[in-house]
Amino acid sequence: MTDTTSTISQKRSYGGMTTGAVAPWIICTVLLVLLPYVFQSSSALTIMNQMAITIVFALAYNMLLGQGGMLSFGHAVYMGMGGFMCMHVMNWVEAESIPLPLPFLPLFGGLFGLGMATIIGAFSTRAAGTVFAMISLGIGELIASCSVIIVAFFGGEEGVSGDRTYGLPVFGYEFLTKIEVYYLTAGWLVLSALLMYLFSRTPVGRMANAVRDNPERAQFLGYSSRWVRFYSFCASGFFCGVAGGLFAINFEILTEENLNLATSGSILLITFLGGVGFFFGPIIGAIVFTLLQSVLSLQTELWQMYVGALFVLTVMYFPGGLAGVIMMHAAPYKLGKLKDLIVPYIKTVLPAAVGILGLACFCEIMFHYKHAAVGEDDMSLFGYVFSTHSVLPWVVVISVTVVSFLIARRNAPELRDTWANSNILTPKKDGGAQ
Template identity: 35%
Template sequence: MNRRFLLVGLLVVIALVAAPLVMSQSLINAGIQMLIASLFACAFSLLCGQAGMLSFGHSAFFGAGAFATVHAMDAMGGAGLLPTPFMPLVGAVTGLLVGLVAGWFATKRTGVYFAMITLAIGELLYALAPHLSGWFGGEAGLSTMRMPAFGLSFADNVQVYYLTLAWVLLCLGLLYLFMRTPLGRVALGLRENTHRMRFFGYNVHVASTLVFAISTMFSGVAGALQAINIESANYVIFNLDLSAQVLLNSYIGGVTYFLGPAVGAALMSFFGYVVSDLTTSWLLYQGLLFVLVMLFMPRGIAGLVHAVAQALRRCGFARLWRAFALYLGATALLVAGTTFLVELLQRLFSQDYRALSQIGGNAWPDIPLFGASWAPLSVLTWLLPVLLLTAGIWLLARAARHWRRALALAAPDDDSPATTGGGRLVSGASS
């Protein structure tokens, strides 16, 4: 299994290295954002998924790293405090120091109280930043410029992409090694039972503070990479939206798996890049996706992949191919029905539609959608999405039955994840 993991990881790294050779400039920009979001999500997951401490204000440490990096890039008359490739070290140090101070107070409480303290820290910085123009540049923010170093100009996005990729891979490797250290094992104990850890003699407050600070250190690196990429920083980076985004990305990918948050962040960043150009309702789709993942795949995408792999190992593809085909068909129908209904309602209640009805003198003009015109008062217009959704739900139920039947016919193994966790994940039940 370790060899397979290493092989898959090597292939992914090779693909990431070769990607700029076949991508356009806009896709390279999207790739940089995906890498930064992946690192930020993994840093957040160390605190939330591994140590069990839910933070609602992690954007504060991402922003602290970004602003510190901008100041470092502008230092010494614009020459920079460090060469451009080493600028993320400034974000790491800033994130670590700010995390030690904030974590010392935040980790004095647990559960919802800890979450509220982190939320207050983020909102405090968001409220103060516009008034501290010397540090944060006021409403306009701060701007900077990447300086040449080591024979590289960093003037094009390809060089920035490789710089970001190198730092992201380095940080992910360090995070993986940290999870294998004694303190990393203590983080898991903090998630499972802090009272038992305290009974064993561990200083829970100090351990929680250190884990918090390490998480914010890597968040600061992500913020530094963002500052290098866009050559600026604005106080809106402290907004709650970024904290909510990293939380959603982590849970969609699988917050308890090491690379699950990275997968979720990369996919959701690419989803936003593609869908935001097609529809104004893309945030609604993102919210619906999060709700569906929490209802039917509480372990996220990584948990689903793990469950499917365990089921394939037990049953083989021959017994499961029908279920896979039915799941794909159900997904296609449900996506088509949901998209049609959301876009139809969005256009129906938009200001443009109301203005069109007033100009044309027709209270209910046809709605152009997907290359056709749909009459809002026609039964067929609303019957189509209902039929698509009904057919999708019916296929989903059949797929779940096929899946359970295939698992039941396989050799019984009560301890197998395919029966304890995987069957529930794909069939829609959650523990």
């Protein structure tokens, strides 16, 4: 009786989520609360706000791509439209002195995104695959072009701006400081992520996976593939609108850039980079991309090339994304063989990382050599100042790069053998299993 009670208590769930599934949400929420006390600078808060918005957008996009298998090339439309509506509501509140608290504005963005997704999804979700992708591309280009024509709603080339401080104070907070806006954004992030996760556990979310993997079989079982895609599309549009509303609150301006093809391409890159096969994949992708965009862009003009190379390498060698790389180590961890990989990783991955860094240094030196002004031969790299017209820096960088890659290539077979052994259940000598 005790064993049965213990088993039941261990499997106790809260709203359909087991205690083991609730723990990560609590940890992440506490982490979001404490982050502003660790990174207190204004720039850090701005980056964290951008991360939170991108995470909501990426998770919403993954509801299509990862869960439903629908590749969209124009999904920034729903984020942008929700953001524009949120900005108009913000200005309406200011002009009419309407007692509407600022934290409710993303809801209007979400509802407008839902409305747009309902209209567009009514005909775009009739087919999947290439047809759906091309329709999404056409719709994205159409609305992006309309954004500079329909000035009344989109504001033309200047966009639409507003002031969040004119809203009704909430518990004495007027959202004048970035930390207040951060906690508002973080609250919506947790709520949106939780709702999207719960949606993935509903019958519609489960059937979206089935339609993605085998639409004919799902149709044979009596489920309409079109309606499953439509419901997922609408839910995704709602949360994209929420992300747009959060963007409007944070930056207080929306332009054509928020719904054009470049933004749609960026969210596709982010989702693939993080890993479309895992719920937390887009979260990792959004964090990594935001850091690269905000931090690396301050250090080099070639940051977009590095991001593009990272994306290509991820798609080619790690289709599961960064989340897939992490989950690859689940089996060695459960088998207790994760420690066996430490030395091979040091002997292989570390030289490879040095080689990649050397290759990046070569690109930086080449870029400076080709584009520096006349007479500006000196450049600074990792604190060292040298002339790009001197032979020594080229020799050092090329030598380090080549030698590092050769060392990594020599040690790669050992890593492959160790990896294979770490994923195999080794039998014990007495006949048991280890």
